[in-house]
Amino acid sequence: MVLFAAALSWRIYQVQRAPTVPNWAVTACVAGFAAAFLLQQEVISDEIDAVIGLGAARVANNALLACAVCALVIFFLGSTLGPVRRYGRVAVELIPLGAAIALMVVAMDLTPPELRGLPLGPSTIHDSGVALFYLGAGLYLIYGLIACTAWILRYQRVADRNLRIGLRMGAVGLASAAIGSIFRAAYIVVAWAFGPVVKVLLLLGVPFVILGGMLFLLGVTYPGVRARVSALRRRRQHRREHQALAPLWTVLVQAFPSIVLRTPPRRRTERLSPRSIHRIHYRRVIEIRDGLVQLSPYLDADFGQVVATDPRAAAGALKTALARHAAGEESDGQAKQVLPAPADDIESDVRPLLALSAAMES
Known part of the structure; x- marks a missing residue:
């Protein structure tokens, strides 16, 4: 029974x-x-x-x-x-x-x-x-x-x-x-x-x-x-990734507060739903990508490849670019490729972002 x-x-x-x-x-x-x-x-x-x-x-x-x-x-x-x-x-x-x-x-x-x-x-x-x-x-x-x-x-x-x-x-x-x-x-x-x-x-x-x-x-x-x-x-994977992306997300939001997406108010049941972790996870990934794109004029043209091959070097370049942006220095005004290669889905973008965030934290 x-x-x-x-x-x-x-x-x-x-x-x-x-x-x-x-x-x-x-x-x-x-x-x-x-x-x-x-x-x-x-x-x-x-x-x-x-x-x-x-x-x-x-x-x-x-x-x-x-x-x-x-x-x-x-x-x-x-x-x-x-x-x-x-x-x-x-x-x-x-x-x-x-x-x-x-x-x-x-x-x-x-x-x-x-x-x-x-x-x-x-x-x-x-x-x-x-x-x-x-x-x-x-x-x-x-x-x-x-x-x-x-x-x-x-x-x-x-x-x-x-x-x-x-x-x-x-x-x-x-x-x-x-x-x-x-x-x-x-x-x-x-x-x-x-x-x-x-x-x-x-x-x-x-x-x-x-x-x-x-x-x-x-x-x-x-x-x-x-x-x-x-x-x-x-859900467990997205929860871990959401937490792991926090260091990278934090520095980008401090530099570009406008990248934080506005969302309509949700009912309490929707906020407590187990599936809500997917929404906030994808939201964080999108906000990070938007922040990197806005910062890209201060980055070198090969930054996307550096993220894939040497996350520590990419973290150093990212911190330098953030410092230049905070100091109000001039940039070349051109957007750069901030990830290794165009991905077929958002999940493929997460892996290099996780490596970059870990390097930023360390």
Whole structure:
């Protein structure tokens, strides 16, 4: 239940950020599995049977499992097909789901009252209603799990590394659950059609289903967990870099107070947000670059290369230029290249600035 709660909480968070059809489908899938797991607990199932009738909890449990698998199929359809084809295929997928749920309801109604709601076993398997109920539910699960496994194997070819690992874990989990469902279906067919009860088939199915469910949940949560871990590392890195750039930023702000960017007032929740460190980090980098550009007329033309090759020498040249600027000396009036080379992104500018700031501090 802890795994279900963690996975469902994460999926709800994702839906709030991006309420797309695939996100809703995966959330519905996890919610269906979690609700089905709760209905398997005797305390809850007994209460439902007492209110609605014997066998109601068993029908609801298997119907929720079928809906969860159908939602997972819809997720892959929504992720790979266009909008027109997607909605058509979703409508088609609802047909076998509705047929399976209807079959479960009819089979439970045909089951003698004393057998309704009882688990599958040697004492119940020879009843036609019980056998039909579990076989109908099992066949739909087998279909859905195999279909989802096939979709995952196709989809993981174009996924990024973290998502690919999660998809593979999910595929192994779904395949394992499908194998467990096949063992249970074989147990039902052999006992119902031919008479002998092969208990080993039912016993083999249980660990496959349990292992498959856990692997599937781990696969669903793995990309999100990895993304959160990467985000935490990135925040820690930006916090360290923000502090490390303070010596360089301080001397430039003292020389050029106008480089400090004005920002609109923010709400308290935004200021306390963990992501705010990225904003103040990039702001500091931009202000430092602006200060260096304003100081560049007092620097030599090769200052950018000196920063890359000898940060201590660059720090000395920077201090000399700051002293000349403070004394009001004349400059050549021409802006210079203050960083080693034009960077593709702001992150590439940070490394030479960190080295220059460390040299300024020492």
